[in-house]
Amino acid sequence: MRQVATTGDLHIGNVRPMGGAATSVTVRGGLVAAFGGAAPEGLETVDGGGAILIPGLVEAHTHLDKTLIGMDWYRNEVGPRLIDKIENERAQKRLLGIEPARQSARQALLSVALGSTHIRSHVDVDTEIGLAGIEGVLETRERYRGIVDIEIVAFPQSGMLIRQGTVELMEQALKLGAQVVGGLDPSAIDRDPKGHLDVVFGLAERYGRPVDIHLHETAELGAFSMELIIERTKALGMQGKVTVSHAFCLGMTDQDYVASLIDQLAEARVHILTTAPAFKSAPPVKRLVDAGVVVGAGSDGVRDTWGPYGNADMLERAVFVGLRNNFRRDDEVALALDVCTHGGARMMELEGYGLEPGCKADLVLLEGETLAEAIVSRRKRKFVVKTGRIVARDGEALLKAP
Amino acid sequence: MRQVATTGDLHIGNVRPMGGAATSVTVRGGLVAAFGGAAPEGLETVDGGGAILIPGLVEAHTHLDKTLIGMDWYRNEVGPRLIDKIENERAQKRLLGIEPARQSARQALLSVALGSTHIRSHVDVDTEIGLAGIEGVLETRERYRGIVDIEIVAFPQSGMLIRQGTVELMEQALKLGAQVVGGLDPSAIDRDPKGHLDVVFGLAERYGRPVDIHLHETAELGAFSMELIIERTKALGMQGKVTVSHAFCLGMTDQDYVASLIDQLAEARVHILTTAPAFKSAPPVKRLVDAGVVVGAGSDGVRDTWGPYGNADMLERAVFVGLRNNFRRDDEVALALDVCTHGGARMMELEGYGLEPGCKADLVLLEGETLAEAIVSRRKRKFVVKTGRIVARDGEALLKAP
Structure with missing residues (x-):
């Protein structure tokens, strides 16, 4: 049985939460830690490329x-x-x-x-x-x-x-x-x-x-x-x-x-x-x-x-x-x-769900001009993050199905 | 104003009309000429790759x-x-x-x-x-x-x-x-x-x-x-x-x-x-x-x-x-x-519409296992043919929009 760590640390630069102003998001221990600021030293960093950030x-x-x-x-x-x-x-x-x-x-x-x-x-x-x-x-x-x-x-x-x-x-x-x-x-x-x-x-x-x-x-x-x-x-x-x-x-x-x-x-x-x-x-x-x-x-x-x-x-x-x-x-x-x-x-009474600091870092990055545009266009998901770890990229899950 | 020839000659190998048995289709003068057989000498030929052939x-x-x-x-x-x-x-x-x-x-x-x-x-x-x-x-x-x-x-x-x-x-x-x-x-x-x-x-x-x-x-x-x-x-x-x-x-x-x-x-x-x-x-x-x-x-x-x-x-x-x-x-x-x-x-009372020999060669090639599978999956269109000429390939029109 494959074991996957359940928490992650990650910095995603240049994202637009819910289609709003560009910022960055820092994830610590699988939780959303903060918005804004440069990547902390030593943290895995990815470029959001201006994508729209939504919760999972x-x-x-x-x-x-x-x-x-x-x-x-x-x-x-x-x-x-x-x-x-x-x-x-x-x-x-x-x-x-x-x-x-x-x-x-x-x-x-x-x-x-x-x-x-x-x-x-x-x-x-x-x-x-x-x-x-x-x-x-x-x-x-x-x-x-x-x-x-x-x-x-x-x-x-x-x-x-x-x-x-x-x-x-x-x-x-x-x-x-x-x-x-x-x-x-x-x-x-x-x-x-x-x-x-x-x-x-x-x-x-x-x-x-x-x-x-x-x-x-x-x-x-x-x-x-x-x-x-x-x-x-x-x-x-x-x-x-x-x-x-x-x-x-x-x-x-x-x-x-x-x-x-x-x-x-x-x-x-x-x-x-x-x-x-x-x-x-x-x-x-x-x-x-x-x-x-x-x-x-x-x-x-x-x-x-x-x-x-x-x-x-x-x-x-x-x-x-x-x-x-x-x-x-x-x-x-x-x-x-x-x-x-x-x-x-x-x-489903999910605990810690959402984009606020302290929430679990279950995140999706959508390419799109505005939130509505991203929804109706349904492009490949740029990144999918589960408790701070990237689990899918450009429409492909990182694990392969049986 | 761009001029495009309105008729074409083309041979498409390995296609499945409406999801049926694999065959080939030959287009002459913009019309469906025949199904089956190898590519006639001198004709532009493309590989259908087993795709499903439907009319435009x-x-x-x-x-x-x-x-x-x-x-x-x-x-x-x-x-x-x-x-x-x-x-x-x-x-x-x-x-x-x-x-x-x-x-x-x-x-x-x-x-x-x-x-x-x-x-x-x-x-x-x-x-x-x-x-x-x-x-x-x-x-x-x-x-x-x-x-x-x-x-x-x-x-x-x-x-x-x-x-x-x-x-x-x-x-x-x-x-x-x-x-x-x-x-x-x-x-x-x-x-x-x-x-x-x-x-x-x-x-x-x-x-x-x-x-x-x-x-x-x-x-x-x-x-x-x-x-x-x-x-x-x-x-x-x-x-x-x-x-x-x-x-x-x-x-x-x-x-x-x-x-x-x-x-x-x-x-x-x-x-x-x-x-x-x-x-x-x-x-x-x-x-x-x-x-x-x-x-x-x-x-x-x-x-x-x-x-x-x-x-x-x-x-x-x-x-x-x-x-x-x-x-x-x-x-x-x-x-x-x-x-x-x-x-x-x-x-719309279109004349010569369809896949039968003699019809205008307005054709689409869909990737898919069966006709129903191709429809519900809605993948990029492999080829689009208008009166015998390829006008789009892999989901992209060959002409660019203004």
């Missing part, structure tokens, strides 16, 4: 265990229903030989090359593969410690109550090292919203873990599930620990109901994760943020049996957030990036 | 005259309404000095680099700039003849009936060389749907030109305008000559009404142009194509005062068509590309 991108929702990156192209001929995709995937895992350790390593290093310094990955737990996905991503998490932080959500992709034995596997996944309790469509998939959420929140309470639930249910059905989630969050004092992923129901047409849901989310400090889908109703990012709700973003699946598009680029995801929410003004484009950085960081 | 991408809706490419970054602080954007743009043209000839040349060559061999550009005609936009894009059209085909739509961006003198300018634009009669939101902008469409179709009839109308009007209002357009198309025998751009109303919730509109469009052979917007209701591409309606796609504005995102990449636009329409299967991804190639070509 936060990939707050993906599926590292089942990407097909680096494997033969998968010809997608899957049916249109959610259940078609779930069942096809379970079959293909075996047929194609999708090895979770290898595949998660490939995607993790791609994310590093693209500037993500933190990843929350949902990892399948089911009665067919058992804990193989969890074990594989745990291996990747340890292997690349110091390169990228990976948080694992135990995710019952095939349903939990409808497949006997899954709850026990979920519990084992948490004991093994998964940090977050996942869930999935309490009504549409598991057919028992109360039962499903009682198990999810029961595990969360017993093990003292956060919760992140996939909620594809639309309109009134999704809103009902969301209210059940909010009720449990408050009852258990889990404010700030619960995320609803996708939350398509927040794009429903009944605007009074949406306003009520947003108020409830803000009050219970339940977070929203969006992939900014073009084809589905989607959470209104600006309204949520204005109401004080934390909103993060993620790539979701990256080139897997569900679909071919994902590419792990969180700068492109910021563009998708912008396009989906009709963000055109520069301040709106900056908000889209904020969702893909600080939003995800707050959702 | 068709940028079927953009605004060459007002892109800000190559100019200082424009900080967008514009208000949210359509009219805010229209009025701001008219002011900025003067303030920023957006020169139509220079700017259209820059975008045209960017399009060439990205594999577009044909462009339909709407060009503003209004009482402030008069015909300056038309003259500028006409200059670019002539300058790059043989590199890229540009079709000009006289476009009353600021309204036609609400601004006295615009109709006369529209007519002058057609006399000057604009090929298509444009229109814009007959109710929402021009406040007189009958009056607006009578003028648009009147000009089309008098000058024997096709029509392409921007229709942002949503739901029932847009559907009403669309029916007025269809009625005039049939009354004037203009089947196959009329395009409705954007057509957000086809994404309305009333599915019976949508079905009726699709039937009417198919019967009158009225085409639909989509940009596959993520934030608006949008035409359902597959339903339209299945009903026999021609659907093309375009970038719309490329980095202009309306918004920062457009980048003229029609391969990315195919991805957006896919994402917007939830196309996940390989055959669906191929359909998205078909919209960005053959769809636009049929919409």
Whole structure:
């Protein structure tokens, strides 16, 4: 297992924090120490070349265990229903030989090359593969410690109550090292919203873990599930620990109901994760943020049996957030990036995240004229720094994927 | 003015037409002559390196005259309404000095680099700039003849009936060389749907030109305008000559009404142009194509005062068509590309378009494992060929923009 030092000392000259005035940044012991001034004697120094400095991108929702990156192209001929995709995937895992350790390593290093310094990955737990996905991503998490932080959500992709034995596997996944309790469509998939959420929140309470639930249910059905989630969050004092992923129901047409849901989310400090889908109703990012709700973003699946598009680029995801929410003004484009950085960081409760002195030196250098220009242009990342060490340069991770 | 020969002879070895079996293609006199076989004696020969061969991408809706490419970054602080954007743009043209000839040349060559061999550009005609936009894009059209085909739509961006003198300018634009009669939101902008469409179709009839109308009007209002357009198309025998751009109303919730509109469009052979917007209701591409309606796609504005995102990449636009329409299967991804190639070509009535022997040799070579993989990966275009001559290589146009 490759060992990488987790702290670094570094001086980067000529950078523009968030597109502002040029300065330099000094990193000591893996933390941002100071802005401005010449390179201290003896410190490794690189030239930022006037690039824009932002904190590490936060990939707050993906599926590292089942990407097909680096494997033969998968010809997608899957049916249109959610259940078609779930069942096809379970079959293909075996047929194609999708090895979770290898595949998660490939995607993790791609994310590093693209500037993500933190990843929350949902990892399948089911009665067919058992804990193989969890074990594989745990291996990747340890292997690349110091390169990228990976948080694992135990995710019952095939349903939990409808497949006997899954709850026990979920519990084992948490004991093994998964940090977050996942869930999935309490009504549409598991057919028992109360039962499903009682198990999810029961595990969360017993093990003292956060919760992140996939909620594809639309309109009134999704809103009902969301209210059940909010009720449990408050009852258990889990404010700030619960995320609803996708939350398509927040794009429903009944605007009074949406306003009520947003108020409830803000009050219970339940977070929203969006992939900014073009084809589905989607959470209104600006309204949520204005109401004080934390909103993060993620790539979701990256080139897997569900679909071919994902590419792990969180700068492109910021563009998708912008396009989906009709963000055109520069301040709106900056908000889209904020969702893909600080939003995800707050959702994941990352400590010491940001550009301020004292923060962990998780940094990305973007070439661009202004912050908005750099976002929409999505050029190769000039440098990616993880706790003060350069981990990618000119769009390439310094470590090679298996 | 630079002169470029408009026909070429060329042999490209080792290419895979539409991702199929490897072969070679021979071009004679600017036309596809044959597939297979070794390079004929004396012919310029290039190695396709196993790349995927597709016909030239068709940028079927953009605004060459007002892109800000190559100019200082424009900080967008514009208000949210359509009219805010229209009025701001008219002011900025003067303030920023957006020169139509220079700017259209820059975008045209960017399009060439990205594999577009044909462009339909709407060009503003209004009482402030008069015909300056038309003259500028006409200059670019002539300058790059043989590199890229540009079709000009006289476009009353600021309204036609609400601004006295615009109709006369529209007519002058057609006399000057604009090929298509444009229109814009007959109710929402021009406040007189009958009056607006009578003028648009009147000009089309008098000058024997096709029509392409921007229709942002949503739901029932847009559907009403669309029916007025269809009625005039049939009354004037203009089947196959009329395009409705954007057509957000086809994404309305009333599915019976949508079905009726699709039937009417198919019967009158009225085409639909989509940009596959993520934030608006949008035409359902597959339903339209299945009903026999021609659907093309375009970038719309490329980095202009309306918004920062457009980048003229029609391969990315195919991805957006896919994402917007939830196309996940390989055959669906191929359909998205078909919209960005053959769809636009049929919409613009391009003669001799395609890969068959006898077609014009407008070709793009994409690196990729399969057609779908090449589309979603959006790598630099290996070669772009216009009537048999290489005009771009490895993502760079061979001519430099001003």
